[in-house]
Amino acid sequence: MLRRERLVKNEEAARAYNNRRVSFELDDEATEDEEVPFLCECGDASCAEAVEMTTDQFIAVHSAPNRFAVVPSHVLGEVEWVLETGEKYWVVEKRPSAMRAAQ
Numbered sequence: 001m002l003r004r005e006r007l008v009k010n011e012e013a014a015r016a017y018n019n020r021r022v023s024f025e026l027d028d029e030a031t032e033d034e035e036v037p038f039l040c041e042c043g044d045a046s047c048a049e050a051v052e053m054t055t056d057q058f059i060a061v062h063s064a065p066n067r068f069a070v071v072p073s074h075v076l077g078e079v080e081w082v083l084e085t086g087e088k089y090w091v092v093e094k095r096p097s098a099m100r101a102a103q
């Protein structure tokens with residue numbers, strides 16, 4: 001597997017994990033402005049850091065299939081660019097070429 005493909009696969013695995021987490025939180029009727037520790041969705045397989053965001057924020061970030069939430073500065077320029085920066089998390093957008101490579 002190419003390095004670029006592997007990076008995107010890692011990010012998609014983190015995102016799948018977080019999606020399950022969101023359904024759990026929604027079932028749990030957690031207050032909407034409560035921050036939940038989601039898994040950083042950067043491409044580093046060894047990264048186990050958490051991004052703290054509310055389920056609403058998480059859902060907003062993931063309204064597009066090629067957007068991911070990462071710990072600030074956990075950006076891999078070869079496969080993505082930064083869309084939004086914040087104190088607790090950054091939103092990155094996957095380059096279309098990287099998305100295609102992973103399919």
Ligand SMILES: [Zn+2]
Pocket residue numbers: 040041042043044047048049070071074
């Ligand atoms: Zn990370």
